[in-house]
Amino acid sequence: MPRTVLEMVAMTSHDDGPRLRWGVLGAGKIAAVFVADALSAGIDVAAVGARDGSRAAAFAERFGIRSTFGSYEELCASPEVDVIYVATPQAFHAEQALLAIAAGKHVLVEKAFTTDAASTRRVLEAARAAGVVVLEAMWTRFTPTMREVRTRVERGDLGALRAVRTAHHQKLDLSPTGRHGDPALAGGALLDLGVYAFALAIDLLGEPAEVIARGRLDGAGVDLALSVLLDYPSLGAQASLQVSMAGPGPNDATILGDGGWIHLDAPYFTWTPFQRYDASRPSRLVEEWTPTDCGAEGSPYSSRGMQFQALELERCVAAGLLESPLMPHTHTLSVMAAMDAARAQLR
Ligand SMILES: NC(=O)c1ccc[n+]([C@@H]2O[C@H](COP(=O)([O-])OP(=O)(O)OC[C@H]3O[C@@H](n4cnc5c(N)ncnc54)[C@H](OP(=O)(O)O)[C@@H]3O)[C@@H](O)[C@H]2O)c1
Structure with a gap:
């Protein structure tokens, strides 16, 4: 019997079965990043659908995608597509994931998975009933960085985990035409940003017993910045999360245990280096880990790292799994429920 998540993942291979044909739903900014990374990993991006056919055609030409559709319905109905990547603003994720599931497609849904736990539950239940894989595109979790971190945590390098601390600050476009400030x-x-921190804490510590949040809303009721404490009294552990889209700041994270700690370089939610320290006084640096696949022009890495989540979905399909052991549905639901609890406390 496998004992750890990584042992469960290692039991199945990426190379089993035919490759899936991917359809991209929404021809926007992150869709372009995803497709570039997917193509770099040999993933078959077969189709793109946009609300406007000419947008889909321009996107397809840019990436050499063979089929285009002028509506999401046509994309999802296409027999030339096995899996849909939902890449629209989070307000639409639930209805579009349900559209894909109803058409019998597997789905990779951009983060945040939906807008709340209730709609997340509807999507997960529909996917289970339809027998298709649905995976939250929490791409961070599938990168080599997080796999290496997970190995160290699972083999006990840090001892008992006591804290996760994250900082995520980005000065985003809050103009009326942008999606970030639009309720x-x-x-x-x-x-948009806090979801990474909740996902990391819940990955490592599980579902919190209590969520305490304070935050700053703008005139439209949109949360600009927040601080969150996730409490785990049974573990003697806590997570503290700082998030802002209104200004710049550090973007690193630490994972602390009785026996040592790991510092994830900024931006911690990407394919980033980390350092591990022991429990000496003062802490001694015992390991520096750096991604080895470096060198793309204009980037420290050969890709942004969004292909790993797509490879994981393909692995799940090949292995006959309906959900990924790396990002199980319970985690997606716990993240959404904890974010619901945080949102209810913002004033
Ligand atoms: N993983 C990451 O690193 C990452 C980074 C950024 C964003 N994201 C996530 O990706 C998703 C999309 O973000 P983005 O920055 O790519 O967004 P975006 O470029 O503003 O929009 C993406 C697509 O959504 C559709 N769309 C936009 N506004 C719409 C509206 N008012 N009504 C209906 N559809 C609309 C459009 O599709 P058409 O092309 O069909 O018109 C657009 O191309 C979000 O959930 C975000 O959280 C993830």
Whole structure:
């Protein structure tokens, strides 16, 4: 019997079965980043659908994608597509994921998975009933960095975990034409940036017993910045999360245990280096880990790292799994429920 998440993942291979044909739903900014990374990993991006056919065609030409559709419905109905990547603002994720599931497609849903736990539950239940894989595109979790961190945590290098601390600050476009500050598009720091911090804490510590949040809202009721404490009294552990889309700041994270700690370089939610320290006084640096696959022009790495989540979805399909052991549905639901609890406390 496998004992750890990584042992469960190692039991199945990426190379089993035919490759999936991916359809991209929404021809926007992150879709372009995802497709570039996916193509770099040999993933078959077969189709793109946009609300406007000419947008889809321009996107397809840019990346050499063979089929285009002028509506999301046509994309999802296409027999030339096995899996849909939902890449629209979070306000639409639930309805579009349900559209794909109803068409019998597997789905990779951009973060935040939906806008709340209730709609997340509907999507997860529909996918289970349809027998298709649905995976939250929490891309950070599937990078080599997080796999290495997980190995160290699971083999006990840090001892018992006691704290996770994250900082995530980005000065985003809050103009009326952008999605970040628009409540109709589910804009806000919590769903857009905070989701990474909740996902990391819940990955390492599980579902919190209590969520304490304070934050700053703008005139439209959109959360600009927040501080969150996740409490785990049974573990003697806490997570403290700082998030802002209104100004710059550090973007690093630390994972602290009785026996040592790990510092994730900024931006901690990417394919980033980390350092591990022991429990001496003062702490001694015992390991520096750096991604080895470096060198793309204009980037420290050969890709941004969004392909790993797509490879994981393909691995799940090949292995006959409906969910990934690395990002189980319970985690997606716990993240959304904890964010619901945080949002309810913002004034
Ligand atoms: N993983 C990451 O690193 C990362 C980074 C940034 C964003 N994201 C996530 O990716 C998602 C999309 O973000 P983005 O920055 O790519 O957004 P975006 O470029 O503003 O929009 C993406 C697409 O959503 C559709 N869309 C936009 N506004 C719409 C509206 N008012 N009504 C209906 N559809 C609309 C459009 O599709 P059409 O092309 O069909 O018109 C657009 O191309 C969000 O959930 C965000 O949280 C993830």
